Amino acid sequence: MKRSFLLRTLLCFAFAFGWQVQAAEPPHIVIMIGEDEYHTWETLPEFAAKDLKEVPYRVTVVQADAADKNQFPGFVEAMKGADLLLISVRRRTPPTEVIDAVRAHLNAGKPLVGIRTASHCFALRPKEPEPKAGLAIWQEFDHEVLGGNYTGHYGKDPAKITLVPGAEAHAILKGVTVSELIGHGGLYKNTPLQEGTTPLLKGTLPGAETEPVAWTHLYGEKKARVFYTSMGHWDDFKLPAFRRFLLNGIAWALEK
Numbered sequence: 651m652k653r654s655f656l657l658r659t660l661l662c663f664a665f666a667f668g669w670q671v672q673a674a675e676p677p678h679i680v681i682m683i684g685e686d687e688y689h690t691w692e693t694l695p696e697f698a699a700k701d702l703k704e705v706p707y708r709v710t711v712v713q714a715d716a717a718d719k720n721q722f723p724g725f726v727e728a729m730k731g732a733d734l735l736l737i738s739v740r741r742r743t744p745p746t747e748v749i750d751a752v753r754a755h756l757n758a759g760k761p762l763v764g765i766r767t768a769s770h771c772f773a774l775r776p777k778e779p780e781p782k783a784g785l786a787i788w789q790e791f792d793h794e795v796l797g798g799n800y801t802g803h804y805g806k807d808p809a810k811i812t813l814v815p816g817a818e819a820h821a822i823l824k825g826v827t828v829s830e831l832i833g834h835g836g837l838y839k840n841t842p843l844q845e846g847t848t849p850l851l852k853g854t855l856p857g858a859e860t861e862p863v864a865w866t867h868l869y870g871e872k873k874a875r876v877f878y879t880s881m882g883h884w885d886d887f888k889l890p891a892f893r894r895f896l897l898n899g900i901a902w903a904l905e906k
Contacts, residue, residue, distance in 0.1 A: 675708065676705070676706045676707050676708050677707050677708070677733040677734060677904050677906070678707070678708045678709075678710065678731050678732055678733045678734075679698075679702060679707050679708065679709050679710070679732070679733065679734045679735075679736060679900070680709075680710045680712060680725070680728045680729055680732040680734070680735050680736070681694050681695075681698060681709060681710070681711045681712065681736045681738070682712050682722060682725060682735065682736070682737050682738070682739055683711065683712065683713050683714065683738050683739065684713070684714035684719060684722065684738075684739040684740065684742045684744075684771075685738055685739055685740035685766075685767050686719075686740070687740065687767070688738075688766055688767065688835065688882055688883050688884055689884040690738040690765070690766070690882060690884075691713055692884070693884050693887040694711065694736070694738060695711050696887075697887060697893065697896070698711060701893055701896075701897055702897075702900075705897070705901075707900075710724075710728045710732075712724055712725045712728055714739075714742065719742060720742050720743050720744050720745070720781075720785055721744065721745070722744055722748055725744075725748055725751065726747050726748060726751045729751040729752075729754075729755055732755060732760070733760065733761075733904060734760065734761045734762070734763065734900065734903055734904055735752065735755055735760070735761075735762045735763070736762075736763045736764075736765070736900070737762065737763070737764045737765070737768040737771055738764075738765050738766060738767065738768060738882065739767065739768060739771035739772070740767035740770060740771060741767075741770055741771070741772075741773060741774070741775070742771065742772060743772065743774070743781035743782075743785040743786060743787050744772070744785065744786065745784055745785060745786065746784060746785070746786040748786070749772065749786040749787075749788055752788075756795065756869055756870055756874045757870055757871075757872070757874075758872065758874075759870070759872030759873065759874050760874055761874055761875040761876065761877075761903035761904055761905075762795065762869070762874065762875075762876050762877075762903070763876075763877045763878070763896075763899055763900055763903055764795075764796055764876070764877075764878040764879075765878070765879055765880075765881065765882035765896070766835075766879075766880060766881065766882030766883065767882075768796065768878065769792045769796060769798050769800035769838065769840070769878070769880065770792060770800055771788075771791060772786070772787050772788040772789070772791050773787065773788070773789050773791065773792065774787055774789065793844055794869070795867070795869050795876060796867060796876060796878045797843055797844040797846060797847035797865065797867030797869075797876065797878070798840050798843060798844065798847075798865075798878060799839075799840050799841065799842055799843060799844065800838060800839065800840055801839045801840075802838075802839050803836040803837060803838045803839060804836055804837045804839065804855055804858045805836050805855075806835060806836045807836065807837075807855055808832050808833055808834050808835075809832070809833030809836075809837040809853035809854060809855050809861075809863070810832075810833070810853065810854050810855075811828060811831040811832060811833050811851055811852070811853050811863060811881075812828065812851070812852055812853075812854070813828055813850075813851060813852075814849040814850055814851060814852050814862070817848075817849065817850045817851070820848070820850055821898065821901075821902050822850060822864075822866070822877065822895065822898045822899050822902045823850060823895070823898070824898060825894055825898070826891055826894050826895045826898065827891045828851065828891070830889060830890070830891040831851070831881070831886075831889065831891050831892060831895070832885070832886070832889065833853040833863055833880070833881060834881070834883035834884075834885040834886055835883035835885070835886075837853045837854075837855050837858065837861050837863070837880075838861060838863070838880035839859075839861060840861050840862050840863075840880065841859060841861055841862065843862055843865060844867070846867060846868065847865045847866065847867045848865055848866045848867075849862045849864070849865045850864045850865055850866070851863045851864040851879070853880075861880075863879060863880045863881060864877075864878065864879035864880070864881070864895075864899075865877075865878060866878075866902070875902065875903045875904075875905065876903070877899040877900070877902060877903050879895070879896070879899065881895075
């Protein structure tokens with residue numbers, strides 16, 4: 651009774667003095683897309699429109715410029731209000747200010763999610779020439795930020811996905827039917843992971859090493875939450891289990 655009276659009193663004061671009570675805005679996710687293999691220029695916008703906005707999250711999708719694949723128009727501006735950055739980029743050398751915006755986001759302790767080719771998003775291949783003036787690389791992004799160790803992949807055969815022992819109770823796996831996950835498009839070579847990572851899922855192929863396919867990491871002094879999975883092939887997005895897994899990874903990174 652006392653609480654109800656207090657609430658009515660506060661509302662009366664709010665109306666009397668013109669106070670405005672506003673609901674908190676949903677977290678803002680920026681999705682950065684720049685790759686030519688796995689169709690995330692189609693799957694991620696569709697995932698954002700259906701799954702992310704339903705949560706709800708506010709979403710800004712930034713695609714690489716079709717005329718210049720190293721350019722990401724609007725990215726720097728979008729990152730000024732970003733709560734989480736999701737990366738699906740492969741071997742691009744964007745303008746220095748783009749890399750600086752990614753660094754600033756992480757150094758502020760804000761989270762990042764990477765899928766598939768994010769492990770080599772800003773890296774050059776061995777013996778590739780340095781980028782032109784004004785463009786930048788982040789060769790150690792995989793090791794430093796993701797906690798990974800990408801060195802290539804095993805063909806294109808689908809991999810069997812299973813739990814890493816001890817990961818069963820992790821929040822990212824809540825409600826995920828792991829037996830329904832399939833590692834489409836070739837198993838990435840990520841062994842060994844960097845110190846401080848928490849492996850969640852592993853993939854196996856006949857005659858090949860078992861490889862980690864999903865893990866978490868904490869980056870920098872402010873311990874920015876990072877979630878990465880080498881899944882992200884277009885066929886993965888057809889699986890409800892993968893979509894739930896990715897949603898959970900985003901929620902974990904945002905501490906939701």
